[in-house]
Amino acid sequence: MCTMHQIDTQKSEAFAENLIGMMNHGALSLLTSIGHRTGLFDTLKDLPPSTSKQIADASGLNERYVREWLGGMTVGRIVNCHVNGSNGREPLFSLPAEHAAFLTRDAGADNIGIFTQYIAVLGSVEDRIVECFKKGGGVPYSEYKRFHEVMAEDSGQTVMSSLVDTILPLAPGIIDKLKAGIEVLDIGCGRGRALNLLAVTYPKSRFTGYDLSEEAIDYARENAKHNNASNVRFEARDLTTFNDDAPERHYDFITSFDAIHDQARPDRVLAGIYKALKDDGVYLMQDIAGSSNVTENLDHPIAPFLYTASTMHCMTVSLAYGGLGLGTMWGKEKALEMLDAAGFKNVDVKQLDHDFQNYYYIVRKS
Ligand SMILES: C[S@@+](CC[C@H](N)C(=O)[O-])C[C@H]1O[C@@H](n2cnc3c(N)ncnc32)[C@H](O)[C@@H]1O
Structure with missing residues (x-):
């Protein structure tokens, strides 16, 4: 019937x-x-x-x-x-x-036109994504032709516009240390704009940027050359085994801007960051604002965009390398759980007025 x-x-x-x-x-x-x-x-x-x-x-x-x-x-x-x-x-x-x-x-940090570029960037790999729905696997970073260009424009809005005045003060005392001269590492630095800005602003400190993408690293190096900045170095490097490769207690300040959730092995990267940080060092992690529980994201202003970006990029690039595929919306709960598992016992989470898209985790060993 x-x-x-x-x-x-x-x-x-x-x-x-x-x-x-x-x-x-x-x-x-x-x-x-x-x-x-x-x-x-x-x-x-x-x-x-x-x-x-x-x-x-x-x-x-x-x-x-x-x-x-x-x-x-x-x-x-x-x-x-x-x-x-x-x-x-x-x-x-x-x-x-x-x-x-x-x-x-001219709109500077308010230019939303920049973010609309992601729709075409994501659409350009739709055929590959449909294949993944049928067979699993992922799409590697190298398939997204304009990703690093658009990402650098994106972080120009959220990071560059406020790095020195608003973001650094989230870690009390870090500006004085940067002025005096410390060792700084940026994880998944992309085109290196944030690190190049810091290198020029704080000439007594030494800066290192790692990223998987040769293209992004070449761009970052060119920029450093253009700025005559000899206190910054960039290296194309896969951080999948950073837990093993990281130097022990070497860095005073480690940053990652929107670069943990799409790593193949974010767990190992965080463990490597813990290992590489000095005992009194600070790790500043900017990552996507959201909850690990989907129903708590219903009123998030750009949740549909972020789940789309996740399905068609962030989760997918991680899965392409056999990774965990956390996804863009891994959320604060999961982030805190993973920071704790990496060894970090002191985590403060902030949001900034100019950047509703991200949380800023100020992380210490104890
Ligand atoms: C969302 S982008 C952020 C880039 C940059 N921090 C910014 O804000 O413009 C994430 C970065 O992580 C890098 N990445 C992803 N997987 C990686 C891996 N296994 N090893 C090193 N870098 C990786 C990507 O190449 C990309 O540049």
């Missing part, structure tokens, strides 16, 4: 509307990413209401593409269209100042 389920049509229609909104916003994220990459938002910010030809000329881009993009930006309510074109006059477009405040390079 077949049972008919009663459907609440209002609920069902509201859900369908939600799905359509989701599809529109996903599509707009791609156009927003293009607006950021091509500099179109930066150009629009400085122009009076202009035709697509004027905007294309001012940005040095192809008019046909710019016109179509402006269509999407207009119906997406990101750009204003002042003349609708029906009376034979060409449409004029402008970017409201309130929108420019979150979409242009």
Whole structure:
């Protein structure tokens, strides 16, 4: 006998509307990413209401593409269209100042355009991810063509903009020690922007950055050369066995910026950090804010984005190397459990106003 389920049509229609909104916003994220990459938002910010030809000329881009993009930006309510074109006059477009405040390079740490780039970065490996759903395994870091470039822009927002003024003071006394001269290590340093900034700011200290990616390390070294910073060194290195390879009690200050949860073996990396830290040293771990319990993430402002990033990158790169696959949303509970298992008995967790995406763990041995 077949049972008919009663459907609440209002609920069902509201859900369908939600799905359509989701599809529109996903599509707009791609156009927003293009607006950021091509500099179109930066150009629009400085122009009076202009035709697509004027905007294309001012940005040095192809008019046909710019016109179509402006269509999407207009119906997406990101750009204003002042003349609708029906009376034979060409449409004029402008970017409201309130929108420019979150979409242009001048917006600094508020530029959300940077983060929309992840949608295309993740989409570029969709075929590989679908294979993983069927066969398991993962997708290695090297398959994500623009990852390190976008990640460096991302941490430019969350780390670089506030490193010296806001993040370092989370570890009381560390600035004085950096000024006097100490040994510092950055784990999973990526393109090394944070470490290069510290090396220039604190010339008496010595800085080391490790990352798996040769490409990211080459970029970091070039930057150090450009800054004439001889107190920083970068090494392409797989930290999977850092628990064995780490030098004992060598570093006064160890940092990791968004770089533990996607390690193949975060447990071994944390054990290595414990081993490499001097007894009175400090480990500053910035990692994704969230709970290990999914239902506690329902009101998290970007949880859907973070679970997507996890499925299509963070969990997956770890699994590609036979790792634990913790995922982006490993959460505070799991992080504290793993820090404790690595030996750390003194952990303070903070959040900063400019960075709702991350927790800052200030970690000591005792
Ligand atoms: C999310 S990114 C963060 C990069 C950088 N800290 C930043 O904030 O821009 C994580 C970094 O960890 C590095 N990584 C992942 N697995 C690694 C491993 N097994 N050994 C060393 N580095 C690794 C990646 O190459 C990547 O640069």
